[in-house]
Amino acid sequence: MSLKVLGILGSPHPFGGSGMLLRCALEAAQREGAQTKLLSVYQGEIKPCQGCIQDEEPHCRFPCIFEDYGKELLLEINEAQVLIFGTPVYWYAPSGLLKNLIDRMTCLENMVAYGEPSYMEGKVVGIITVGADAGLTLAGAYLLTTLNAMGAMVPPWAHAYSRKAKGAIYDDRAVMDAINVGILSVGLAARLKGLPGRLSYLDDPQLLEEIRQKILAQKEAFEKEDGKTKAPESRP
Amino acid sequence: MSLKVLGILGSPHPFGGSGMLLRCALEAAQREGAQTKLLSVYQGEIKPCQGCIQDEEPHCRFPCIFEDYGKELLLEINEAQVLIFGTPVYWYAPSGLLKNLIDRMTCLENMVAYGEPSYMEGKVVGIITVGADAGLTLAGAYLLTTLNAMGAMVPPWAHAYSRKAKGAIYDDRAVMDAINVGILSVGLAARLKGLPGRLSYLDDPQLLEEIRQKILAQKEAFEKEDGKTKAPESRP
Amino acid sequence: MSLKVLGILGSPHPFGGSGMLLRCALEAAQREGAQTKLLSVYQGEIKPCQGCIQDEEPHCRFPCIFEDYGKELLLEINEAQVLIFGTPVYWYAPSGLLKNLIDRMTCLENMVAYGEPSYMEGKVVGIITVGADAGLTLAGAYLLTTLNAMGAMVPPWAHAYSRKAKGAIYDDRAVMDAINVGILSVGLAARLKGLPGRLSYLDDPQLLEEIRQKILAQKEAFEKEDGKTKAPESRP
Amino acid sequence: MSLKVLGILGSPHPFGGSGMLLRCALEAAQREGAQTKLLSVYQGEIKPCQGCIQDEEPHCRFPCIFEDYGKELLLEINEAQVLIFGTPVYWYAPSGLLKNLIDRMTCLENMVAYGEPSYMEGKVVGIITVGADAGLTLAGAYLLTTLNAMGAMVPPWAHAYSRKAKGAIYDDRAVMDAINVGILSVGLAARLKGLPGRLSYLDDPQLLEEIRQKILAQKEAFEKEDGKTKAPESRP
Numbered sequence: 001m002s003l004k005v006l007g008i009l010g011s012p013h014p015f016g017g018s019g020m021l022l023r024c025a026l027e028a029a030q031r032e033g034a035q036t037k038l039l040s041v042y043q044g045e046i047k048p049c050q051g052c053i054q055d056e057e058p059h060c061r062f063p064c065i066f067e068d069y070g071k072e073l074l075l076e077i078n079e080a081q082v083l084i085f086g087t088p089v090y091w092y093a094p095s096g097l098l099k100n101l102i103d104r105m106t107c108l109e110n111m112v113a114y115g116e117p118s119y120m121e122g123k124v125v126g127i128i129t130v131g132a133d134a135g136l137t138l139a140g141a142y143l144l145t146t147l148n149a150m151g152a153m154v155p156p157w158a159h160a161y162s163r164k165a166k167g168a169i170y171d172d173r174a175v176m177d178a179i180n181v182g183i184l185s186v187g188l189a190a191r192l193k194g195l196p197g198r199l200s201y202l203d204d205p206q207l208l209e210e211i212r213q214k215i216l217a218q219k220e221a222f223e224k225e226d227g228k229t230k231a232p233e234s235r236p
Numbered sequence: 237m238s239l240k241v242l243g244i245l246g247s248p249h250p251f252g253g254s255g256m257l258l259r260c261a262l263e264a265a266q267r268e269g270a271q272t273k274l275l276s277v278y279q280g281e282i283k284p285c286q287g288c289i290q291d292e293e294p295h296c297r298f299p300c301i302f303e304d305y306g307k308e309l310l311l312e313i314n315e316a317q318v319l320i321f322g323t324p325v326y327w328y329a330p331s332g333l334l335k336n337l338i339d340r341m342t343c344l345e346n347m348v349a350y351g352e353p354s355y356m357e358g359k360v361v362g363i364i365t366v367g368a369d370a371g372l373t374l375a376g377a378y379l380l381t382t383l384n385a386m387g388a389m390v391p392p393w394a395h396a397y398s399r400k401a402k403g404a405i406y407d408d409r410a411v412m413d414a415i416n417v418g419i420l421s422v423g424l425a426a427r428l429k430g431l432p433g434r435l436s437y438l439d440d441p442q443l444l445e446e447i448r449q450k451i452l453a454q455k456e457a458f459e460k461e462d463g464k465t466k467a468p469e470s471r472p
Numbered sequence: 473m474s475l476k477v478l479g480i481l482g483s484p485h486p487f488g489g490s491g492m493l494l495r496c497a498l499e500a501a502q503r504e505g506a507q508t509k510l511l512s513v514y515q516g517e518i519k520p521c522q523g524c525i526q527d528e529e530p531h532c533r534f535p536c537i538f539e540d541y542g543k544e545l546l547l548e549i550n551e552a553q554v555l556i557f558g559t560p561v562y563w564y565a566p567s568g569l570l571k572n573l574i575d576r577m578t579c580l581e582n583m584v585a586y587g588e589p590s591y592m593e594g595k596v597v598g599i600i601t602v603g604a605d606a607g608l609t610l611a612g613a614y615l616l617t618t619l620n621a622m623g624a625m626v627p628p629w630a631h632a633y634s635r636k637a638k639g640a641i642y643d644d645r646a647v648m649d650a651i652n653v654g655i656l657s658v659g660l661a662a663r664l665k666g667l668p669g670r671l672s673y674l675d676d677p678q679l680l681e682e683i684r685q686k687i688l689a690q691k692e693a694f695e696k697e698d699g700k701t702k703a704p705e706s707r708p
Numbered sequence: 709m710s711l712k713v714l715g716i717l718g719s720p721h722p723f724g725g726s727g728m729l730l731r732c733a734l735e736a737a738q739r740e741g742a743q744t745k746l747l748s749v750y751q752g753e754i755k756p757c758q759g760c761i762q763d764e765e766p767h768c769r770f771p772c773i774f775e776d777y778g779k780e781l782l783l784e785i786n787e788a789q790v791l792i793f794g795t796p797v798y799w800y801a802p803s804g805l806l807k808n809l810i811d812r813m814t815c816l817e818n819m820v821a822y823g824e825p826s827y828m829e830g831k832v833v834g835i836i837t838v839g840a841d842a843g844l845t846l847a848g849a850y851l852l853t854t855l856n857a858m859g860a861m862v863p864p865w866a867h868a869y870s871r872k873a874k875g876a877i878y879d880d881r882a883v884m885d886a887i888n889v890g891i892l893s894v895g896l897a898a899r900l901k902g903l904p905g906r907l908s909y910l911d912d913p914q915l916l917e918e919i920r921q922k923i924l925a926q927k928e929a930f931e932k933e934d935g936k937t938k939a940p941e942s943r944p
Contacts, residue, residue, distance in 0.1 A: 096332055153627060156623045159620065390852070437820075488762065
């Protein structure tokens with residue numbers, strides 16, 4: 001059975017810079033044989049964490065006390081072997097809404113308090129961050145460290161970033177890096193299952209161009225569709 | 237006219253660890269002659285930032301496009317001369333809801349895109365973080381750096397922290413540090429107005445005890461009141 | 473042939489807090505069948521990086537232009553499959569001398585500028601940080617992120633830390649975490665070679681005690697030996 | 709008497725990117741009436757910190773146990789009212805040699821253990837970081853947080869950065885930011901002495917150009933002089 005890769009987008013723009021680089025990573029993952037899915041934290045409500053973990057009688061356990069879109073995401077996260085987070089960098093960090101999800105992911109890790117392993121243990125993670133200026137490393141370091149402390153593994157070169165904002169898809173190095181995030185995270189997960197998988201950086205300008213064109217075509221289709229349903233002055 | 241100090245609480249618990257240390261800082265600020273107010277990000281809805289700053293026609297300007305509780309907070313922030321952020325540390329960072337507010341504060345800083353100074357310029361900030369384990373420095377460094385990059389100033393010893401979680405109020409050093417966050421941030425703001433103000437760390441065990449007792453009494457009163465209105469099994 | 477694990481100590485104290493936790497990790501790695509070695513950055517001269525990478529004609533390539541102890545360390549790093557860094561936290565970061573080594577490790581990564589893969593690619597890394605107060609997460613996040621950006625992989629739970637300073641060896645959770653850093657980093661490296669290896673956190677109080685006693689005995693022997701060769705007033 | 713501003717350069721290149729931006733900040737500070745001096749950590753030996761603070765009988769007090777160039781720097785730091793750190797970003801952090809100095813600065817802060825205030829208390833700090841890629845925010849956040857935790861104050865917009873490496877002097881925004889680091893840090897220190905001082909960001913393209921040309925002329929003179937004393941193939 002093929003590996004499940006979940007892309008989690010922290011951006012309000014499905015085809016903004018981080019959205020497109022995340023799609024590059026997922027496209028690359030799919031070409032490596034994985035089954036991929038992309039979900040955005042902006043697609044529904046994610047109630048903020050209530051910090052139950054500090055209650056007298058702690059009830060912080062998977063899949064959280066809330067019945068909301070956040071729970072759906074947590075269930076999907078639990079099912080995946082590979083998680084790739086793509087986020088715009090808002091003030092040197094993931095978007096607030098993605099941070100809400102991170103907070104809610106406590107219930108996956110906190111299973112250790114109930115005598116089980118962390119539900120994040122053994123998953124493989126990759127990170128994509130896009131901004132217009134600074135703080136990409138700080139945001140990426142934050143995510144890698146947090147996810148590792150929940151029990152996840154990190155493949156080589158796990159963080160791709162671009163400071164080209166909406167133009168990230170034209171940032172060659174960033175696109176190649178994002179493709180590698182897809183390839184290497186699947187590669188690591190595959191190798192741990194005894195399957196073949198790539199673990200060294202791939203530099204392949206032709207693949208880069210191919211995937212870029214595919215994502216740009218998806219973007220065009222999305223905007224066309226989006227334009228039909230929304231008045232032009234409204235925000236996508 | 238006295239200085240306005242706004243305490244912004246990032247916790248779901250009004251009298252949890254960060255709530256109580258923040259109240260210590262505000263109490264100290266008040267004793268220095270400031271007018272203080274505490275608002276929690278959990279008191280209303282803070283819609284997540286939509287990243288308008290990347291739109292063709294940017295409309296990221298104070299006080300944001302949204303009409304919600306977040307806007308009320310932004311208006312209050314704009315009125316204050318001193319801001320003290322108190323937050324629990326959820327995965328080495330401020331709570332997701334507080335991060336939402338930080339993201340929304342972009343509209344204060346982005347006034348520079350409209351030929352005005354940043355509305356954060358010249359404000360003085362202090363930070364209080366409380367957790368059960370690690371990541372307090374990372375969370376505090378994040379907030380200080382972000383707020384400074386919006387234009388705010390930082391007094392000496394601007395970050396008080398405790399890893400005692402709910403027991404933070406009994407962490408002597410943390411309480412003394414929090415009191416200093418209140419005193420020194422007001423001190424810096426006052427000095428810049430030509431008024432007297434303290435700028436060196438105060439070590440005063442008697443003041444510490446006095447303020448601690450006062451906050452503990454507030455907590456007791458709050459819990460009594462809270463108990464009347466909520467069923468005991470419900471979360472505060 | 474067995475895996476080579478190199479422990480790199482960033483402390484002036486061979487048996488200080490970070491030294492002892494690092495030894496716990498190495499002892500655990502050895503029990504997993506690995507061949508281990510510990511080297512301290514304080515054992516010789518590590519000239520500071522000269523930033524050659526910015527020169528017109530870049531000569532930043534392994535093993536660096538300098539003939540010093542730093543070069544010996546770089547050669548050892550290149551030979552190892554697993555690297556475990558143990559460092560005291562000086563101001564929320566690795567010691568300056570360890571930072572010198574990190575800077576010098578640029579020549580391993582910069583082989584990509586010469587058409588080769590990074591010499592760090594595929595290695596597995598673990599981190600141990602010990603301090604007396606705060607900043608452990610920031611220091612650990614820094615090291616994990618940096619090493620991953622050089623091409624290294626990160627096993628689950630890769631960062632063990634204690635804020636007990638010299639008493640870290642008595643910090644049960646930290647010792648168990650350090651032992652896991654040893655086990656899991658060897659586990660990941662082994663699994664990638666098709667060998668059996670553990671990838672889930674081990675909670676084993678008996679092993680903890682056994683390894684602690686062994687390291688404490690080593691410490692006693694070291695101090696005895698050290699006392700013979702050094703005047704009591706001199707620093708170890 | 710005029711304010712003393714000390715520029716501390718963490719680069720091996722006196723007129724590299726960080727060196728030149730630091731000189732811009734100092735030039736601006738001088739125009740505000742301050743007395744300025746620039747010292748590089750590469751001008752002499754800075755022995756690595758021995759962590760005395762953990763000894764049974766702690767002897768970590770100003771100006772440190774070592775008699776070396778590091779001590780000279782510590783004495784100069786102690787004399788200054790304003791400190792501006794300029795550093796290249798080596799792996800998302802200050803250079804290892806500058807980190808050595810930060811570690812050694814512990815003796816300034818640790819005077820609190822001897823019943824005195826921290827010798828860093830009340831100083832004003834600014835930061836300049838230059839790199840070729842990422843990690844500028846992480847490096848700047850690190851320095852601001854550390855210096856604030858030693859007792860220093862932070863003016864608005866205290867961190868200027870450029871990712872143009874050697875070309876930083878041609879990065880308009882970075883040069884204007886660096887000039888502001890000079891103006892605003894002197895402004896804050898002056899205001900606290902009851903003197904006039906600027907505390908809002910200055911956007912002045914003419915001043916920018918004037919200072920840039922002055923620093924470029926200094927660079928040319930330096931290289932001419934340097935060329936006389938060194939063989940062309942040696943590193944500057």
